[in-house]
Amino acid sequence: MKKKSKISDAVIRRLPIYHRFLNDVINKGIVRISSSELGDLTGFTASQIRQDLHNFGGFGQQGYGYNAVELRDKLSEILGLNYTYDSVVIGAGHLGSAIARYKGFRQSGFIIKALFDVDKNIVGNKVDDVPILDMADIVSYINENNISVVVITTPKAAVDDVLNKILQCKIKGIWNFAPVDIVLTDKSILIENVKLNDSLLKLSYYLKEKEEEDK
Amino acid sequence: MKKKSKISDAVIRRLPIYHRFLNDVINKGIVRISSSELGDLTGFTASQIRQDLHNFGGFGQQGYGYNAVELRDKLSEILGLNYTYDSVVIGAGHLGSAIARYKGFRQSGFIIKALFDVDKNIVGNKVDDVPILDMADIVSYINENNISVVVITTPKAAVDDVLNKILQCKIKGIWNFAPVDIVLTDKSILIENVKLNDSLLKLSYYLKEKEEEDK
DNA sequence: TAGATTGTTAATCGATTAACAATC
DNA sequence: TAGATTGTTAATCGATTAACAATC
Numbered sequence: 001m002k003k004k005s006k007i008s009d010a011v012i013r014r015l016p017i018y019h020r021f022l023n024d025v026i027n028k029g030i031v032r033i034s035s036s037e038l039g040d041l042t043g044f045t046a047s048q049i050r051q052d053l054h055n056f057g058g059f060g061q062q063g064y065g066y067n068a069v070e071l072r073d074k075l076s077e078i079l080g081l082n083y084t085y086d087s088v089v090i091g092a093g094h095l096g097s098a099i100a101r102y103k104g105f106r107q108s109g110f111i112i113k114a115l116f117d118v119d120k121n122i123v124g125n126k127v128d129d130v131p132i133l134d135m136a137d138i139v140s141y142i143n144e145n146n147i148s149v150v151v152i153t154t155p156k157a158a159v160d161d162v163l164n165k166i167l168q169c170k171i172k173g174i175w176n177f178a179p180v181d182i183v184l185t186d187k188s189i190l191i192e193n194v195k196l197n198d199s200l201l202k203l204s205y206y207l208k209e210k211e212e213e214d215k
Numbered sequence: 216m217k218k219k220s221k222i223s224d225a226v227i228r229r230l231p232i233y234h235r236f237l238n239d240v241i242n243k244g245i246v247r248i249s250s251s252e253l254g255d256l257t258g259f260t261a262s263q264i265r266q267d268l269h270n271f272g273g274f275g276q277q278g279y280g281y282n283a284v285e286l287r288d289k290l291s292e293i294l295g296l297n298y299t300y301d302s303v304v305i306g307a308g309h310l311g312s313a314i315a316r317y318k319g320f321r322q323s324g325f326i327i328k329a330l331f332d333v334d335k336n337i338v339g340n341k342v343d344d345v346p347i348l349d350m351a352d353i354v355s356y357i358n359e360n361n362i363s364v365v366v367i368t369t370p371k372a373a374v375d376d377v378l379n380k381i382l383q384c385k386i387k388g389i390w391n392f393a394p395v396d397i398v399l400t401d402k403s404i405l406i407e408n409v410k411l412n413d414s415l416l417k418l419s420y421y422l423k424e425k426e427e428e429d430k
Numbered sequence: 431t432a433g434a435t436t437g438t439t440a441a442t443c444g445a446t447t448a449a450c451a452a453t454c
Numbered sequence: 455t456a457g458a459t460t461g462t463t464a465a466t467c468g469a470t471t472a473a474c475a476a477t478c
Binding site: 012013015016017019020043078079080081083085093094095097098101104105108109110148149172173175179181183188190192194195196197198199200201202203204205206207208209210211 | 227228230231232234235258293294295296298300308309310312313316319320323324325363364387388390394396398403405407409410411412413414415416417418419420421422423424425426
């Protein structure tokens with residue numbers, strides 16, 4: 001086992017942003033970019049960007065800046081975009097269907113093989129090319145198809161059942177949209193809780209602040 | 216205008232979490248909770264929780280802790296849950312429909328009055344009770360119905376058009392799901408960018424780290 | 431009263447920014 | 455070479471944690 005690099009979450013959160021803006025400038029045909037130009041685009045300071053990249057080794061050149069494509073490719077590698085993960089979505093409602101159809105997730109290396117639902121009326125249907133399967137079969141499906149990532153889009157009340165099932169399998173990660181924080185004792189499974197509701201309450205807080213300022 | 220309280224974003228992000236866990240314990244019939252108990256539930260330290268609440272004035276009592284309902288209600292007020300905002304969702308695809316149907320958003324004070332779409336085939340339909348209207352009519356609709364919050368669920372390519380239209384109106388906030396950061400020069404409009412893709416790339420990063428550790 | 435736990439100040443830790451020598 | 459901009463160290467700033475007097 002390699003020793004932990006331990007780069008702070010604050011840094012990791014900025015990497016996808018750098019990556020995204022680099023893609024934008026590359027599409028515009030820009031070849032060379034300095035840390036301060038990237039800072040103007042992303043809203044971070046040039047110093048912070050250099051500091052962040054420094055964590056992974058320097059990718060630039062004094063007096064020149066960064067080659068946009070080279071830096072983008074390095075970030076792709078750091079973000080693990082060279083890996084792919086066969087995935088399933090649990091919950092074939094609107095949210096699950098939206099995720100199954102969104103092409104951006106495949107571009108990030110997550111390949112959605114199936115949706116699962118308890119509703120027998122929709123089991124057997126497809127969302128684009130992705131079949132909706134019966135939740136009763138999920139354990140064997142995950143095991144037989146080497147699924148490593150599970151996306152949860154069920155209501156809150158279903159989450160315990162879902163976890164009971166998928167924790168019988170050898171999965172690597174969970175991307176959770178249900179409005180509960182999933183915390184597992186098994187720390188080898190990585191969890192990203194999306195927390196849409198908390199995001200909305202944050203907006204609510206700032207809206208309220210503004211209402212009261214304007215009074 | 217009241218003077219800016221300027222409480223850090225790190226604090227604001229934790230408030231919805233406290234609020235959510237307090238609701239959970241209240242539902243279990245718990246009356247009294249200490250900062251360390253709330254810390255165990257949420258994963259934050261007792262000290263941090265007390266510090267956070269201290270920003271808004273203390274709501275506890277020495278030797279006792281906090282009354283769960285009282286603290287929850289204070290947090291509701293701080294988060295602005297006593298306000299309501301008439302809202303529209305732009306983009307009536309799966310994601311927009313999922314949001315229109317999710318009851319949690321109404322509970323947070325955001326009332327979805329209509330969806331808008333450019334696709335004439337679905338204009339006139341309803342999602343539950345919410346009508347899908349023609350994107351061509353959005354400016355007059357927002358003005359006439361005092362809509363203050365707009366949720367954007369369109370593809371990236373449509374965002375510029377959407378902004379051109381809604382910035383003609385007097386809106387207060389934008390909840391953005393499109394995979395672009397919306398940054399406006401008009402700082403009086405509050406924006407919450409959800410960045411699902413960045414969240415997924417973060418998961419990708421940690422999955423990759425693990426792959427390489429396990430080697 | 432004794433025990434518990436807050437509110438709040440002080441200490442620590444970590445993240446961001448500034449500065450500048452290295453060098454393209 | 456002169457100018458530009460990185461990589462990297464040092465300084466600053468802010469957020470988290472620790473400590474404890476206040477007090478229920």
